[in-house]
Amino acid sequence: MPFFETGFEGLVVYEPRVFHDDRGYFFESYNQKVFEAEGFERTWVQDNQARSTYGVIRGLHFQHEPYAQTKLIRSLEGTILDVVVDIRKGSPTYGKVFAIELSAANKRQLLVPRGFAHGYSVLSETAEILYKCDNFYNKAAEGGIRYDDPSLNIDWKIPAEHAVLSTKDVELPVLAEAENHFA
Numbered sequence: 001m002p003f004f005e006t007g008f009e010g011l012v013v014y015e016p017r018v019f020h021d022d023r024g025y026f027f028e029s030y031n032q033k034v035f036e037a038e039g040f041e042r043t044w045v046q047d048n049q050a051r052s053t054y055g056v057i058r059g060l061h062f063q064h065e066p067y068a069q070t071k072l073i074r075s076l077e078g079t080i081l082d083v084v085v086d087i088r089k090g091s092p093t094y095g096k097v098f099a100i101e102l103s104a105a106n107k108r109q110l111l112v113p114r115g116f117a118h119g120y121s122v123l124s125e126t127a128e129i130l131y132k133c134d135n136f137y138n139k140a141a142e143g144g145i146r147y148d149d150p151s152l153n154i155d156w157k158i159p160a161e162h163a164v165l166s167t168k169d170v171e172l173p174v175l176a177e178a179e180n181h182f183a
C-alpha cells in the first residue's frame with residue numbers, strides 16, 4: 001500500500017512504485033485512481049513550482065477559508081525538510097509539528113490537508129519543489145506563522161547563520177497570535 005499514516009488526521013506520506021532498469025527509472029508521479037482508492041483524491045486546480053538554494057526556509061504559510069488549500073508536495077531536484085503544523089482547532093494534534101525529508105532520491109510525497117500551516121527548508125545545494133493545490137492562490141487570504149515560534153520548537157536543520165527567509169516570513173506572528181479560523 002503506497003500511503004503511510006503520520007498520526008495526524010488526513011496527513012499522509014505517498015511512496016510511488018519506481019521501475020528501475022538499465023536506462024534509469026520510471027514512475028507514475030501521480031495517478032488519480034491510486035488516490036481515489038484510498039479516499040485521498042482531490043480536484044487539483046493549481047500546480048506550484050519553486051526553486052531555492054541551500055538554507056532557504058519558506059513558510060509557515062496557509063490560506064484562510066474559503067481559500068484553504070490541500071497540497072501534494074514532492075521534490076524534483078534536491079532535498080527539503082518539509083514541515084507542517086496542525087492548526088485545526090479541536091484537532092487532537094493541534095499545534096503539533098510533523099517533519100519529513102522529501103527528495104528527488106526518495107520520491108516521497110506529502111499530502112497536506114487544509115488546516116495545516118506548511119513550510120520547508122532546503123538541505124541540498126539547490127531544490128526544485130512541485131506541489132499540487134486543490135484551491136487557487138488568494139493573496140488576501142494568506143496567513144502565516146513564524147518559522148521560529150518558540151512554542152513549536154521546529155528544527156529546520158539549517159544553522160542560523162545560513163538561514164535565508166523573505167522579509168514577509170520573518171515578520172509573521174507566532175501561532176498564539178496568528179489569525180486562524182480553522183474549526
Ligand SMILES: Cc1cn([C@H]2C[C@H](O)[C@@H](COP(=O)(O)OP(=O)(O)O[C@H]3O[C@H](C)C(=O)[C@H](O)[C@H]3O)O2)c(=O)[nH]c1=O
Nearest residue numbers: 048050058059060061062071118119120136137138166
Ligand atoms: C504562493 C503563490 C505565490 N504567488 C506569487 C506571489 C509572490 O509575488 C511570489 C512569491 O510568493 P511567496 O513569497 O509567497 O512564495 P513562497 O514563500 O514560496 O510561498 C509558498 O510557501 C509555502 C511553502 C507554501 O506552502 C505556499 O504554497 C506558499 O505560501 O509568487 C503566486 O502568484 N501564486 C501562488 O500560489
